[in-house]
Amino acid sequence: MSDVPAGLPKAWTKMLEGLKNWSRIYSPWAIHFNSGSCNGCDIEILATLTPRYDVERFGIKLQGSPRHADVLICTGPVTLQARDRLKRVYDQMPDPKFVIAVGSCATSGGVFQGCYNVVGGIDQVIPVNAFIPGCPPRPEAIIDGVVKLLGSLQQKKVAEKTG
Amino acid sequence: MTGPHVEKFIVPIGPQHPALKEPAHFEFTVDGETVTSASVRFGYVHRGLEKGAENRNWAQALYLLERVCGICSHAHSTVYSLGVERLAGVTAPPRAQAIRQILLELERIHSHMLWVGVAAHEAGFDTLFMYSWRDRETVMDILESFTGNRVNYSANVLGGVKYDLGPAQADSILSGLDYLEKRLHYYMKVVNNDESFLGRTRGVGTMTTEEAENLGAIGPVVRASGVSRDLRVDAPYLLYADFPINVITATAGDLQARFVVRIQELFESTRNIRALVEHLPEGELAVRFPRKVRAGETVSRIEAPRGGLFYFIKSDGGENPFRVKVRTPSLRNFMSVIVGAVGHQLADIPMILSGIDPCFSCNDRTVIVRREGRDGSAAPSESDSRKDSSS
Numbered sequence: 020m021s022d023v024p025a026g027l028p029k030a031w032t033k034m035l036e037g038l039k040n041w042s043r044i045y046s047p048w049a050i051h052f053n054s055g056s057c058n059g060c061d062i063e064i065l066a067t068l069t070p071r072y073d074v075e076r077f078g079i080k081l082q083g084s085p086r087h088a089d090v091l092i093c094t095g096p097v098t099l100q101a102r103d104r105l106k107r108v109y110d111q112m113p114d115p116k117f118v119i120a121v122g123s124c125a126t127s128g129g130v131f132q133g134c135y136n137v138v139g140g141i142d143q144v145i146p147v148n149a150f151i152p153g154c155p156p157r158p159e160a161i162i163d164g165v166v167k168l169l170g171s172l173q174q175k176k177v178a179e180k181t182g
Numbered sequence: 183m184t185g186p187h188v189e190k191f192i193v194p195i196g197p198q199h200p201a202l203k204e205p206a207h208f209e210f211t212v213d214g215e216t217v218t219s220a221s222v223r224f225g226y227v228h229r230g231l232e233k234g235a236e237n238r239n240w241a242q243a244l245y246l247l248e249r250v251c252g253i254c255s256h257a258h259s260t261v262y263s264l265g266v267e268r269l270a271g272v273t274a275p276p277r278a279q280a281i282r283q284i285l286l287e288l289e290r291i292h293s294h295m296l297w298v299g300v301a302a303h304e305a306g307f308d309t310l311f312m313y314s315w316r317d318r319e320t321v322m323d324i325l326e327s328f329t330g331n332r333v334n335y336s337a338n339v340l341g342g343v344k345y346d347l348g349p350a351q352a353d354s355i356l357s358g359l360d361y362l363e364k365r366l367h368y369y370m371k372v373v374n375n376d377e378s379f380l381g382r383t384r385g386v387g388t389m390t391t392e393e394a395e396n397l398g399a400i401g402p403v404v405r406a407s408g409v410s411r412d413l414r415v416d417a418p419y420l421l422y423a424d425f426p427i428n429v430i431t432a433t434a435g436d437l438q439a440r441f442v443v444r445i446q447e448l449f450e451s452t453r454n455i456r457a458l459v460e461h462l463p464e465g466e467l468a469v470r471f472p473r474k475v476r477a478g479e480t481v482s483r484i485e486a487p488r489g490g491l492f493y494f495i496k497s498d499g500g501e502n503p504f505r506v507k508v509r510t511p512s513l514r515n516f517m518s519v520i521v522g523a524v525g526h527q528l529a530d531i532p533m534i535l536s537g538i539d540p541c542f543s544c545n546d547r548t549v550i551v552r553r554e555g556r557d558g559s560a561a562p563s564e565s566d567s568r569k570d571s572s573s
C-alpha cells in the first residue's frame with residue numbers, strides 16, 4: 020500500500036488507508052481475462068451482469084482496463100500464447116490486487132490437462148486468491164466466490180484494527 | 183486514399199480489450215476515421231484439442247470435444263457422436279435422435295439470443311442487451327432442468343443420450359417457448375423499427391451474394407446475403423428429414439438483415455422443438471457402444487448456430503481416435519470481417535465484428551490456406567499459414 024504519499028501525519032495515512040479499503044470492499048472493480056477458456060465460463064460471467072443476477076447491485080463493476088481494476092477474474096486454462104499476456108495484465112493492475120480463478124480449467128487445467136499447448140491452471144502463472152470450481156460454475160457460484168473473497172478482506176480489516 | 187498530409191495509424195485491438203469477450207488481436211490501419219486495411223491474429227486460445235483427442239479414448243474425447251466451444255457445446259458433441267457412430271456401424275435409437283435434435287435447437291435459441299444481446303451492446307443499445315439476456319434465462323432454465331447443467335450439458339453418450347424427456351419437462355419446454363415467442367415478436371419490432379438502432383445496422387457491413395460466396399461465408403451470415411445454405415435441409419441428419427425446418431434468407435446482406443435472419447430462425451427453432459416434443463418417438467435412450475471402433479474414416483457435418491460444423495474422424499481400429507479434424511463455422515466468416523471492414527468508419531468495426539457472431543475459442547486451430555490459383559481479393563492473413571505441430 021505504498022501509493023499513499025509519504026511524509027503525511029500518521030493519523031492521515033491511516034485514515035486514507037481505511038477509506039481505500041472501505042471502497043474496495045464495497046465496490047470492487049473487476050476485469051475479466053480469458054486465457055484459453057471454452058467460452059462457457061465467460062458467458063456465465065457475462066450472465067452475472069444481466070438482470071437475473073445483476074452483480075452491479077453489490078457494487079461489482081466489470082471494467083475494461085487492468086489499470087482500473089482491483090480484481091482479476093480469470094477463465095480457462097493458460098495456453099502458451101496467453102501466458103505472457105496474463106502476466107502482463109496482472110502486472111498492470113495496481114496494488115493490492117486479487118485474482119479469482121473461475122472454472123475447473125482455471126483451477127487445474129480441467130479437461131484440457133495434458134494438451135500440448137496448455138500450461139495448466141491460473142496459479143501456475145500468477146497467485147490466485149479464490150478458486151471457483153465447476154464446468155462452468157453457475158452464476159450464483161461465481162457471485163458467492165466474489166462475496167467470499169470480499170468477506171475475507173473484511174476479516175482482514177477487522178484483524179488489522181484489533182491487532 | 184486522400185492527400186499526402188493525412189497521417190495513417192495502425193490501431194491495435196486486443197488480445198485483452200473491453201470490446202472483445204475473448205482474446206484475439208486485430209490491427210486496423212486507419213486513414214483519419216476510415217479503415218483502409220485490417221488483419222487478425224488468432225491463437226491465444228489454441229489448446230491443442232485435436233491432438234488431445236488422440237490421446238483419449240473414444241468416450242473421453244467426446245467430453246473434450248464438447249469443450250471446443252461452450253456456446254455450441256452440444257453441436258460439437260453431436261457431430262462427433264454421429265461421426266463415430268457411423269464409423270462403428272451403430273445408430274442411436276430414434277428417441278435419442280429426437281432428444282439430440284431438441285437440444286440442438288434449444289442451443290440455437292440460447293446462442294442466437296446471446297448474440298442479439300452482445301450485438302445490441304456493441305451498438306450501444308444496452309436495454310436490448312439486458313432484455314435479451316433476461317429472456318435467455320428462460321431457455322437456460324429449460325436446459326438446466328433437462329440436463330442438469332446450464333452450459334456444456336454433456337447430454338450425449340456414444341450410442342445415444344443420457345437424459346430422457348419426461349412429461350413435466352415437456353410442459354416446461356412448451357410454456358417456456360410460448361414466452362420466448364412473445365418476446366421474439368418484440369425483438370423483431372425493435373430491429374425493424376427503432377430508428378437509432380437502424381442507424382447502426384442498416385447498410386453497415388453489407389455483403390452481396392457474390393461477395394459472400396467468394397469469401398466462403400457460412401451460416402446466418404451467408405443466408406442474410408441471399409444464399410439458401412443450411413445443412414439441416416441440404417444434408418439432413420438426425421430427424422431433420424421428418425421434422426424439417428424452413429431456411430430463412432434475406433437479401434440485403436447488411437447487419438440488419440443478419441438480425442432479422444437470426445431472429446426468424448428462432449421462430450423456426452421453436453416450431454421444430456414443439457413438433458418434436460409432441461411427437462417424441464418411444465423407445466430406448468442409448469444402445470451399447472463398442473470400446474474399439476473399426477478402422478475407417480468419415481466426415482460428419484451438422485448445422486451449428488453459426489453455420490456448418492465439420493468433423494473429419496479417422497480410426498485405425500483402436501481405442502483412441504487416430505485423427506480428429508475440426509472445422510468450425512466462425513473461422514470461415516472471419517474473412518468477411520477483414521475484407522468488409524475496409525472503407526468503414528472505425529466506430530463501426532465492433533458492430534461488423536459482432537455481426538458474424540465470432541467465437542474465438544473454436545477458431546483457434548490451424549488452417550493452411552493455399553495461395554496458388556486464387557485471385558488476390560481474399561488474400562489470407564499471415565495467421566492463416568501457421569504450421570500446426572499436430573498435423
Ligand code: SF4
Nearest residue numbers: 057059122123124154
Ligand atoms: S471450466 Fe468448463 S466451461 Fe469453464 S472454460 Fe473450462 S471447459 Fe469451459
